[in-house]
Every structure is written in C-alpha cells, then in structure tokens.
Amino acid sequence: MTVAVGYLAGKSGTSPLYLAVEAAKTLKTPLAVVTVVPRPWMTPSLGRVDAEYAEYAEQLAAKSAKQAQEFIDKLADGLEVSYHKVAHRSTSGGLLEAASELEPEVLILGSASDGSLGQVVIGSTADRLLHSSPVPMAISPRGYRGSKAGGLTRITAAYPGTPEALHVVERVAALGERLRVPMRVITFAVRGRTMYPPEVGLRAEDSILDQLAAHARETLAQLKTDGAVGNDVELDVVTGNGWDEALDAADWQDGDLLAIGTSPVGGIARVFLGSRGSKILRHSPVPVLVLPG
Amino acid sequence: MTAPPLSLSQQLFRRRPVIGAPVAHGASDHLKRSIGTFQLTMFGVGATVGTGIFIVLQQAVPKAGPAVLVSFVIAGIAAGLSAICYAEMASSVPVSGSTYSYAYSTMGEVVAMGVAACLLLEYGVSMSATSIGWSGYLNELLNNLFGFQIPHALTAAPLGEDPGIMNLPAMILIIMCALLLIRGASESALVNSIMVIIKLGVLALFVAIAFTAFTTDHFAGFWDKGFAGITAGASTIFFTFIGLDAVSTAGDEVKNPQKTMPRAIIGALVVVTSIYILVAFAGLGTQSADDFGSDEQSEAGLAVILQNILHGQTWAATVLSAGAVISIFSVTLVVMYGQTRILFAMGRDGLLPPMFAKVNPRTMTPVNNTIIVAAITGILAGFVPLDYLWDLVSIGTLVAFITVSIGVIILRVREPDLPRAFKVPGYPVTPVLSVIVCGWVLWGLPRVTWLWFAIWVVVVLAFYFLWGRRHSALNDGGDGYIPGQVPGDDDVMFVEEPADHHFVTKHKDEP
Numbered sequence: 001m002t003v004a005v006g007y008l009a010g011k012s013g014t015s016p017l018y019l020a021v022e023a024a025k026t027l028k029t030p031l032a033v034v035t036v037v038p039r040p041w042m043t044p045s046l047g048r049v050d051a052e053y054a055e056y057a058e059q060l061a062a063k064s065a066k067q068a069q070e071f072i073d074k075l076a077d078g079l080e081v082s083y084h085k086v087a088h089r090s091t092s093g094g095l096l097e098a099a100s101e102l103e104p105e106v107l108i109l110g111s112a113s114d115g116s117l118g119q120v121v122i123g124s125t126a127d128r129l130l131h132s133s134p135v136p137m138a139i140s141p142r143g144y145r146g147s148k149a150g151g152l153t154r155i156t157a158a159y160p161g162t163p164e165a166l167h168v169v170e171r172v173a174a175l176g177e178r179l180r181v182p183m184r185v186i187t188f189a190v191r192g193r194t195m196y197p198p199e200v201g202l203r204a205e206d207s208i209l210d211q212l213a214a215h216a217r218e219t220l221a222q223l224k225t226d227g228a229v230g231n232d233v234e235l236d237v238v239t240g241n242g243w244d245e246a247l248d249a250a251d252w253q254d255g256d257l258l259a260i261g262t263s264p265v266g267g268i269a270r271v272f273l274g275s276r277g278s279k280i281l282r283h284s285p286v287p288v289l290v291l292p293g
Numbered sequence: 294m295t296a297p298p299l300s301l302s303q304q305l306f307r308r309r310p311v312i313g314a315p316v317a318h319g320a321s322d323h324l325k326r327s328i329g330t331f332q333l334t335m336f337g338v339g340a341t342v343g344t345g346i347f348i349v350l351q352q353a354v355p356k357a358g359p360a361v362l363v364s365f366v367i368a369g370i371a372a373g374l375s376a377i378c379y380a381e382m383a384s385s386v387p388v389s390g391s392t393y394s395y396a397y398s399t400m401g402e403v404v405a406m407g408v409a410a411c412l413l414l415e416y417g418v419s420m421s422a423t424s425i426g427w428s429g430y431l432n433e434l435l436n437n438l439f440g441f442q443i444p445h446a447l448t449a450a451p452l453g454e455d456p457g458i459m460n461l462p463a464m465i466l467i468i469m470c471a472l473l474l475i476r477g478a479s480e481s482a483l484v485n486s487i488m489v490i491i492k493l494g495v496l497a498l499f500v501a502i503a504f505t506a507f508t509t510d511h512f513a514g515f516w517d518k519g520f521a522g523i524t525a526g527a528s529t530i531f532f533t534f535i536g537l538d539a540v541s542t543a544g545d546e547v548k549n550p551q552k553t554m555p556r557a558i559i560g561a562l563v564v565v566t567s568i569y570i571l572v573a574f575a576g577l578g579t580q581s582a583d584d585f586g587s588d589e590q591s592e593a594g595l596a597v598i599l600q601n602i603l604h605g606q607t608w609a610a611t612v613l614s615a616g617a618v619i620s621i622f623s624v625t626l627v628v629m630y631g632q633t634r635i636l637f638a639m640g641r642d643g644l645l646p647p648m649f650a651k652v653n654p655r656t657m658t659p660v661n662n663t664i665i666v667a668a669i670t671g672i673l674a675g676f677v678p679l680d681y682l683w684d685l686v687s688i689g690t691l692v693a694f695i696t697v698s699i700g701v702i703i704l705r706v707r708e709p710d711l712p713r714a715f716k717v718p719g720y721p722v723t724p725v726l727s728v729i730v731c732g733w734v735l736w737g738l739p740r741v742t743w744l745w746f747a748i749w750v751v752v753v754l755a756f757y758f759l760w761g762r763r764h765s766a767l768n769d770g771g772d773g774y775i776p777g778q779v780p781g782d783d784d785v786m787f788v789e790e791p792a793d794h795h796f797v798t799k800h801k802d803e804p
Contacts, residue, residue: 161654190657193479196340197631198536199392199412199693201383202543204634208659211641212652219654276655 002032002082004104006095006125009035009064014071015144016110019287021075023106023138026151026179030080031072032102035064036094039087061085075146092128099135106289107135111142118143120284130262130273130281130290137271137290138257144287153255155183155289158280161219166228168261168291173229184234185223187216188246188280191239213237247283256286263293306401307767309394309642328547330556337540337561339489344423344624345533346496346569347430347617350576351594352683355586357526358518359511359577362570364526369566371527371734372534374727375694376558377717378701380541384550384714385704391635392538392693397642399700402765403757408693409639410753414746415689416632418682419532420467420625421674425450427621428462429592434614437607453678463674470626471667474633477658480623488623495616496572499595502609503575506602511581524737531687531734533569537561550715593617629670633662643766644757684742691735692746698727 005020017033024031040054065083072081084102088094099107109129115121120141122130129137147153157172159165169185176183189212192205220235229235240246260280264272271292273281281288299307328336350361357364382395390398393412397405428448436442449457480488518526540557547553576585576595579602584590590597596610596617603609637659640649653660701717701724717723 187654192477192658193481195479195627195630196336196485196536196539197416197627197634198340198538199415199690200631200634201390201394203390204631204637207638207641208634208652208657211637211650212654212657215652216654 002030002102002104003027003106003108004032004034004098004102005108006091006110007033007035007064007068008091009060009067013110013113013143015140015142016108017068017071018075018144018146019110019138019140020108021072021079022146022151023108024079025076027105029105030082032082032084032098032104033065033068033072034084034086034095034098034102035061035068036086036088036091036098037061039089057087090128091125092132095125095129096132096134099133104135106138107133108138108140110140110144113142115142117141118285120281120288122278122282130271130278133271133290134269134292135271136292138287139281139290140287141285147255149255151255152179152181152257154253154257155179155181156250156252156256156258156286157183157185158258158260159185159187159220159223160276161187161216164263164293165261167293168259169223169228171261171291172259173233177230182232182234183229184236185220185229186236186238186250187220188243188250189213189216189237189239190243190246191241209239213239243279244283247280247285252286257289258284258286259289259291261291261293269293304762305403308399308401309397309405309767328543328553330553330560333540333543333547333553333557334560334564336543337537337557338564339485340539341534341536341561341565342489342492342496342568343533343536344426344617344621345530345535346572347595347621348422348426348683349530349533350573351585351590353526353529354573354577354582356518356529357522358582359515360518360523361526361530361573361577361582364523364530365566365569365573367523367527367730368530368534368734369562369569371531371691371694371727371730372537373558373562374723374730375698376537376541376562377555378698378724378727379538379694380550380554380558380715381701381713381717382697382704383542385701385708385711391638392697393635394638396696396700399704400696402644402762402767403754404696406644406754406757406761407750408696409635409644410750411689411693411696412635413632413753414749415535415686415693416628416635417670417673418689419535419686420628420632420670421463421677422683422686423621423625423628424463424466424670424674425460425678427466427618427625428460430596430614430617430621431462433593433596434611434618437611437614450676450678452676459675461675464671466622466625467629467667467671467674470622470629471663471671473626474630474663475653475656475658475660477656478626479630480627484623488620491616492620493568495613495620496568498609498616499599499613500571500575502599502602503579507575507578509578511577511579514582521737524733525739526737528687528734528737529684530569531691532683534562534565535686535690537565554715555718629663629666632666632670633659636662636666641766643764643768644761646764682742682745684738685745688735688738688742688746691731695728695731695735698724698731 003020003024005016007017020031037057037060040050040057068083069081072079084098086094086098088097095107107129109126111121112123118141120139126139155172155176157169159169172183189209191209194202194205196202216237220237223229223235224231238246238250240249260277262272262274262277264270269292271290273290277290281290353364354361386395386398391412393405393409396408432442432448443462446457447459447461449455450460451458537558540554540561576598579598593614596614599613600607600610636645636649639645640647640662649659649662651659651661702721704711705720
C-alpha cells in the first residue's frame with residue numbers, strides 16, 4: 001500500500017508533496033510519486049520525427065522525479081519513496097491509470113495555480129479525477145506548507161445530515177480512532193440570499209437558517225445517541241451567509257484535515273463530487289480528503 | 294396536546310414575545326446603516342413596478358373610464374399612507390419580519406392569523422394570476438416570433454367564459470419557479486436591477502409608440518363613470534402599488550431613518566405613480582376607453598395596443614411581450630418565495646402543521662412547503678381563471694395594511710415609551726387617515742370580492758380555532774428560542790504516533 005502523489009516539474013508546486021509526505025508518515029506507508037508525461041505515438045513514423053519529442057517526455061519525467069526526490073529528502077529522510085512515470089494522453093487519464101495499478105490508499109493532488117493562496121483550487125486534472133477516481137483523493141490548498149505540528153492533529157468530517165452521508169462520519173471515526181487523532185463533525189448551513197417579496201421583510205432567510213441549524217444540531221446529537229461517534233467527538237453546526245463565510249467560521253487549527261463524502265450515481269464505488277461538496281472543497285482553508293461513495 | 298389552561302380571550306390575544314432569532318455565526322449580524330434616500334427610493338420603485346401595470350389597464354379602464362388617471366392617484370395615496378405606517382410598525386418591533394409576525398408580536402395570535410389569511414390570499418391569488426398573465430404574453434411572443442400559438446384549449450382555464458382544458462404555460466411557469474426555489478435560487482440584487490430596467494425600458498417603449506397615435510378625443514367624457522367608477526378603478530389598481538413597503542422594512546439599514554424614510558416613500562410613490570399615469574395616459578390616447586375591455590385585449594393587453602397602433606407591424610409588440618415574459622417570470626419567482634416564507638413562519642409558530650417549517654438539509658430550503666404551494670397554486674392557475682380575481686389581491690393587502698395602521702395606534706397607546714427608529718409624522722392624523730383612505734378604496738371593491746374574502750378568512754380562522762390554537766408554540770411556554778449550545782463539544786485532544794500501519798478507508802486486507 002502506498003500514498004500516491006501526482007507531481008510534474010514546474011507545474012504543481014510543492015504543496016502536494018508536503019501533504020503527501022505528511023500522509024505517508026502518518027499512515028506509515030511508502031510514497032509513490034507519479035509523473036504523467038505525454039505519450040508518443042505508437043505508430044512508427046517516417047524518419048522517426050518524434051524521437052526528440054519522446055526524449056523530451058523522458059527528460060521531463062526524469063527531471064520531475066529528481067526535483068521531487070531532492071525535495072522529499074529534505075523533508076523526510078528515510079521515507080520509502082518510489083517514482084513512477086506514466087505516459088498518457090491526458091494527465092488525469094494517466095493518474096487514473098496509475099491509481100488502478102498502484103492501488104494507493106489515497107491519491108494526492110495539488111491546487112491549480114490560478115486561485116488565491118491558502119485555498120483549494122480545483123484544476124482541470126483534479127476536476128476530472130474528483131468525478132472518477134476509484135480511490136480516496138486528497139487535495140492540498142494552494143501554497144500549503146505542511147502543518148507546524150508535523151502531521152495530522154484533527155480530522156473534521158463534513159456531514160450534511162442526510163442518511164447517505166453517514167458513511168463519511170463512520171469512516172472518519174474509524175480512521176480517527178486508528179490514527180489516535182481527535183475528530184469533529186461539522187454541518188455547514190448556509191443562508192439563502194435575500195429576496196424582497198412585499199410584506200415578508202428582509203429577514204425571512206434568517207429564520208430558515210435558524211431552523212436548518214436547529215435541525216442540524218439534533219441530527220448531530222443523534223450521532224452520539226446512535227453510537228456512530230464517540231462521546232469525545234466535537235459536534236458543530238457552522239452557519240454563514242455563503243459557503244465562504246461558513247467555511248471561514250469553522251475554527252480551523254494547524255494540522256486539520258477536512259473530509260467530505262461523495263455519492264456517485266450508479267453502483268460503482270468511486271469519487272464523484274457533487275455541487276455541495278465542490279462548494280465546500282473550493283472554500284476550504286485546509287487539505288481536503290474526498291472519500292468515494 | 295390538550296387545550297392549555299388559558300381563557301379563550303387570553304389565548305386569542307396572547308402575543309409572541311419579541312426575541313431575536315439567535316443564529317450562530319455572523320448571519321444575523323445587523324447590517325450597517327448604509328442606505329441613503331436615493332438608493333432607498335430606487336429600491337422601492339424596483340419592488341413596486343411589477344407585473345401589475347402590464348395587466349391592470351384592461352381591468353381598471355372599463356370601470357373608471359379616462360378618469361382612471363385619478364384612480365391611480367387615489368390608489369397611490371392609500372399605498373403611501375400605509376407604507377408610512379408600516380415603517381413605524383417595522384421600526385418598533387426589533388426583529389425584522391413579515392406583516393404577520395408584526396401582528397403576532399403586537400396585536401395577538403388571532404389578529405396574526407387574520408393577517409396571515411390576508412397575506413396567503415394575496416400571494417396565492419397573485420401568483421396564480423401573474424402566471425396566467427405570463428401565459429398570455431408568452432403566447433403573444435410565440436405568435437409574433439414563430440407564427441405559432443399554443444392551442445386555446447391549453448391556455449384557457451375550464452371554468453372561464455371561454456373554456457379550454459387547462460392553462461398549461463401558467464402551470465409550467467409555477468413548476469419552474471418551484472424547482473428554482475427548491476434548488477435555493479434567488480433573485481440577486483443584480484438580477485433585480487436588470488429586471489427593473491427591462492420593465493421600465495419596455496414601458497418607455499410603449500409610451501413612446503403610443504404617443505404617436507395620441508388623440509385627445511379619447512378623453513372626452515372624462516368624468517362619465519362618476520365618483521363610484523373612480524373609486525372602483527382605484528380599488529382594482531391598488532395591487533399595482535404593492536411592494537412599496539419594501540422601503541418600510543429596510544428601516545434598520547437606513548441612515549437617519551426619521552428623515553430618509555418618508556422622503557424615500559414619497560419619492561418612490563411619486564416616481565411609480567408618474568410611470569403608471571404616463572402609461573395609462575399614453576394608452577388612453579390611442580383608443581377609446583371601451584376598447585380596453587374588448588376580448589382581444591384580455592390577454593397581453595399592452596402588446597395588442599401596440600400592434601393596433603402600428604397597423605399590424607409586430608416588432609414593438611414582440612419586444613414588449615419579451616420584456617413582459619422575462620419580468621413576469623421574475624415576479625412570479627419572488628411572489629412564490631414570499632408565499633413559502635410566510636407559511637414557514639406560521640409553521641414555526643405552530644399555527645400550521647410542522648411540515649411547513651421543515652428545512653431539507655440537502656437543499657437547505659423548505660422543500661415540502663414549496664411543493665405544497667406549487668401544487669395548490671399550479672392547480673388554481675391551470676384551472677381557474679384567476680386573472681379576473683386581482684381584486685382579491687387588493688382586498689387582502691388593504692385589510693393587512695389597515696391592520697398595520699391600527700396596530701401603530703394601539704402600540705402608541707399601550708407602549709408610548711418603546712424606542713422607535715421611525716415615528717409617523719403627524720400622529721395621530723396619519724394612521725387614522727391611512728385607515729380611512731384604505732377603507733375608502735376597500736369600499737370600492739365589488740361585493741362578490743368581499744364575499745370571497747370573508748369566506749376565506751372564516752376558513753382560516755376556523756382552522757385556527759380548531760387546530761392552530763391548540764398547537765401554537767406559545768402553548769408550551771415556548772418562545773421559538775433555539776438552544777445555542779451544541780451537545781458534546783468537549784475538546785479532548787491527544788496526539789500520539791500510531792503503532793502500526795493504517796488505512797484511510799477500510800481495505801479488503803484489513804481485519
């Protein structure tokens with residue numbers, strides 16, 4: 001078993017490597033660094049016109065591996081690291097291929113480079129994988145530099161309160177117990193935007209949010225009554241005017257990890273991110289673990 | 294639950310304590326006082342100029358003749374006076390809410406139930422009626438663009454004068470709005486502004502073209518319909534001024550409300566009334582007053598007038614219909630939203646079954662509530678020709694506003710020292726005048742409207758006496774307060790290195 005991380009020289013930055021090293025150390029597994037390079041055409045070409053191109057791909061892989069190696073050696077001496085090159089037409093396709101071959105416990109990707117620092121930004125590669133990965137995925141926020149504590153200090157499960165999402169809480173509880181890491185369960189409740197119908201006033205949505213939060217508290221308390229989580233688990237309902245505010249209000253700490261579940265349509269177990277999950281993901285200030293449904 | 298040991302009158306007039314709904318983080322923080330007179334005026338104009346003017350001429354002109362211009366002024370004055378009283382009511386109850394919750398906190402449960410009956414009627418009928426109006430303009434648009442019309446059987450209700458099978462477009466509109474609301478869509482400030490611009494642009498187009506065919510001859514016999522006709526016209530028109538109370542409820546966000554509020558209300562009123570009068574004046578100049586009641590204008594009236602002026606050229610009618618189709622859609626969405634939120638508030642107070650107050654955790658919207666509203670109004674819109682019942686909207690609103698004006702007086706007498714951000718200028722004349730003018734406009738409504746209204750209120754109150762009274766949240770000494778403490782928020786932390794290997798998800802190799 002391994003932790004796999006997608007890395008390409010000069011492309012994704014070092015934040016996924018930080019997360020990957022942390023994950024591998026926490027889970028006590030070897031680390032697999034996967035680099036996807038362009039696949040040369042398989043058909044023989046006249047005069048081998050693509051020889052230089054194939055060589056470029058080869059070099060790119062080697063360079064990525066070397067860079068990653070230097071970096072990882074600095075971060076964690078003695079960690080067992082393997083380097084893999086996958087030649088594929090698309091990065092996401094290549095990573096999927098690697099995922100099915102290596103069967104890692106978690107596939108780690110970085111954020112795209114065009115968002116704000118400190119937030120998870122989904123690029124096109126991550127986007128496709130978040131809708132098809134057979135293994136859990138973790139995404140590091142842009143500019144992530146590891147936790148000061150040197151590893152995981154808490155896992156936060158996002159739980160919308162629906163029965164289908166119960167598996168997230170159960171899995172995170174199991175994981176937290178085995179890793180001896182405290183866990184908390186959060187339900188995010190977001191206020192609808194104000195509309196103005198006559199004689200209804202501007203605060204109708206406040207009372208909706210109120211009711212939603214009250215209901216969410218009951219559902220959360222039910223988790224303890226049913227024994228889905230232990231008594232020392234922190235339960236919280238966090239509200240906000242938008243997803244950004246709600247996520248900001250959730251009181252994050254160093255070394256936090258946010259876990260969200262997905263519910264794929266159809267019978268195949270895989271990651272399939274829904275609209276709500278992607279909103280949580282995009283506003284998260286900490287690394288996010290996305291579990292397949 | 295058994296009947297509480299309260300006397301009946303105590304029960305009927307018990308008031309809900311005013312407490313802020315405690316919402317966890319930040320969401321209910323009071324906004325800064327940031328709105329000035331101009332913004333507030335524009336807010337009022339935007340909330341008021343709605344579907345009404347696209348439909349109302351065909352209803353009001355046959356009643357009042359060319360003197361409908363005077364009716365507009367009367368209806369405007371009634372709306373303005375009520376809006377000013379509404380502003381004081383909104384500022385004396387510290388929690389912003391609907392007319393229903395103001396009545397509940399100041400005048401007691403049974404009055405709140407009566408006001409709720411008014412609001413439900415107002416919203417239910419106007420939603421069905423706007424969707425029927427939408428159906429008319431949609432058909433006009435389809436006809437002009439593609440030469441295709443939805444068959445009459447599918448655009449007319451079976452109970453009307455010219456019966457069809459059902460009004461399919463109206464039902465589809467309601468279903469679309471319900472789906473949007475369930476998904477948590479809302480009309481943002483930007484969309485709202487765009488809608489206002491579309492509406493005003495379309496009306497300006499109408500006025501500009503109508504003036505090319507203007508003849509003063511059509512104003513002959515200005516006073517023919519007499520005082521009664523003018524009053525009847527004003528009653529019908531009144532519903533087009535609904536929305537002016539948007540200004541009133543924004544009180545706690547307004548800079549210097551004592552000055553800003555009346556200015557903005559009067560400003561919005563003048564702008565809106567001017568727009569309406571201009572449209573009516575331009576429309577009246579193009580054809581004789583009797584033509585407004587003709588059959589061909591019963592649907593998409595303004596568009597038909599334009600087509601007649603331009604001798605069959607359809608471009609202007611097409612633009613107007615397109616504008617109406619877009620803006621009526623947004624109005625229906627907002628009205629449906631309002632209906633669901635009032636039912637939600639009643640459900641929370643225990644005056645309706647708790648099902649209405651259930652919020653779906655996935656969509657974060659009151660889904661059941663929205664579906665029930667959509668089913669009922671959709672059936673109404675599809676099978677009952679409610680567009681003739683706009684008067685019911687007017688009567689509901691007028692009664693609600695009269696209640697508010699009386700409430701202002703009651704509160705002044707009972708709690709003279711209550712801090713109020715805004716006080717009605719010229720008390721006690723203004724609220725009394727408001728009651729009188731609204732009563733006058735109310736008096737102009739046809740008796741059959743009164744009858745329908747009375748039946749509806751009796752039904753709602755009967756429901757209250759038989760069910761709501763016993764299930765009210767106030768029975769348990771409850772006050773709707775939501776406990777803020779989360780169970781089990783201990784903060785135990787222990788970080789220890791795991792002894793051996795672990796899996797993120799349970800793996801087949803793992804025991």
